[in-house]
Amino acid sequence: GQNIDQPTEMTATEGAIVQINCTYQTSGFNGLFWYQQHAGEAPTFLSYNVLDGLEEKGRFSSFLSRSKGYSYLLLKELQMKDSASYLCAVRDPYSSASKIIFGSGTRLSIRP
């Protein structure tokens, strides 16, 4: 089976850095995604990791350790618009390449 854990809520200050962790227990591994979802809007793709290490994209970075079943999303220079839910999702290795399984999401609130 698949199990994905993320903190339910986090709060951070504008201009600061925040790290959102995701741990997963899966019987196989075939890639991990991070999505951002503002309230009432569509999830939007942020990053993809399949190999160990850090992927950097502007203010956002994502890290993966396959041996530890662990990923994090790092957001720098926080802005008020970063207030959103952040969803960690792993690709299901036992179905078609298309299926992904979402964690419960982390609601991030940015305070001035």
Add this chain to the structure above:
Amino acid sequence: DTEVTQTPKHLVMGMTNKKSLKCEQHMGHRAMYWYKQKAKKPPELMFVYSYEKLSINESVPSRFSPECPNSSLLNLHLHALQPEDSALYLCASSQEGRGNQPQHFGDGTRLSIL
């Protein structure tokens, strides 16, 4: 604006009504998905179409009936829904056969069952 277009944005229907949700993408994606999302919960996969054929049905009740008329369109036909079916219904698409390609989501249809 997203590249996956869903209509309508909002839908209110009674339990005896029949309605359809529509989704369209023109990115050439050959995999399309329906998800259901309740408030403060992650999206839950309902159906996956791959090359216009149904490849995954996550044990969804038969009152939800998907249809993929062509590679750009995905419909979800609704009949005799229950109040607990009220939710945001999201459509997504992705390139098929390439594991690193993300899913692109539409803005969803917010469905309320009276």
